[in-house]
Amino acid sequence: MLKIPCPFCGGRNESEFIFGGPVGANRPDPNAVSDAEWVEYLTIVPNPLGPVQEKWWHARGCGEWLTIWRDTRTHDIVEGPDGA
Amino acid sequence: MSYDVQIKRHGLHALFDLKGAAADVWDWAGGTLPAQPERPNSRTVKGELDLFYIGRNHWILRAPIEQEEALAAALKPVDCRPDISIVLVSDTLTFFTVIGPQAADVMAVASPLDLHPRQFAEDAVTYTEIFGLKALVQCCGGGFEFAVEQSFGNLVVDYLARTTA
Numbered sequence A: 001m002l003k004i005p006c007p008f009c010g011g012r013n014e015s016e017f018i019f020g021g022p023v024g025a026n027r028p029d030p031n032a033v034s035d036a037e038w039v040e041y042l043t044i045v046p047n048p049l050g051p052v053q054e055k056w057w058h059a060r061g062c063g064e065w066l067t068i069w070r071d072t073r074t075h076d077i078v079e080g081p082d083g084a
Numbered sequence B: 001m002s003y004d005v006q007i008k009r010h011g012l013h014a015l016f017d018l019k020g021a022a023a024d025v026w027d028w029a030g031g032t033l034p035a036q037p038e039r040p041n042s043r044t045v046k047g048e049l050d051l052f053y054i055g056r057n058h059w060i061l062r063a064p065i066e067q068e069e070a071l072a073a074a075l076k077p078v079d080c081r082p083d084i085s086i087v088l089v090s091d092t093l094t095f096f097t098v099i100g101p102q103a104a105d106v107m108a109v110a111s112p113l114d115l116h117p118r119q120f121a122e123d124a125v126t127y128t129e130i131f132g133l134k135a136l137v138q139c140c141g142g143g144f145e146f147a148v149e150q151s152f153g154n155l156v157v158d159y160l161a162r163t164t165a
Ligand SMILES: [Zn+2]
Pocket: A006, A007, A008, A009, A010, A058, A061, A062, A063, A064
C-alpha cells in the first residue's frame, strides 16, 4: 500500500486515489514526425525498471491531480509532487 | 463485537458548493460566508453556518435547511459572476453522526484516515473514504460526523449496523 503525498491534503492512503497512468511524452506535431514515431507516441507507454513518473487523481479526496515518481523495483515514492 | 456509540442519520441540510479564486468568491459572497478558512481541510463557523475548505478553490457551505431559501437569495447561485460557481447541492449528501466513547473505533473500521486528535484537529474537515465511498468527515461534539452521497445512505446504514452489531 502506498501513502501518496497530496499537495492539498498531505499524505493519504492509496485507496483514496485513482491511477492516471504514466506521464508520457508530449504530443508531437503529427506532420513533423515519421509514421513510426507517431505510432510509438500513440502506443508505447513508459515502463521502466526503476523510477517512473505517474499521474494520480485524489478522487475520494480533494479532487487534485498530481504526479509522483515511483520506483517500480521497490514501490517507493522517490519524488513527490511539487508542494507536497 | 458491539461498540458503545450512538449512530444517527440526519435530515437534509442546506448545502452550497462554491468554486473559484478565493478573492472572487469572497468578493461575491463575503457578506454571507464565514471567514475564509486558512488551512486546507479546515472549517470556519459563523452562527449556524459552517464553511468547509475541501479542495483547491473549493468550499462547501452548510446551514440548517430552514435557511436554504434565504441563503439562495443572498448567494444567487444562478446569477453569480461568471468566474465563480455556486451550486445548491442540499439534496446530494446525507449526514451521519457517530458519537460516544468508542466512536473512534467505529471510524477506524470505516476509514483509512488517521482521525486521532494529534493528526485530525477539532476544526478539520476533509473528503476521505468511509466503507470505500467518498465521504466528508469532521469532528463533532463527542465523536465524528460524516456525509456520503445521498444515494448511498441506506447502504451506509447497513454497513454501520454490521460494524456495530
Ligand atoms: Zn488531496
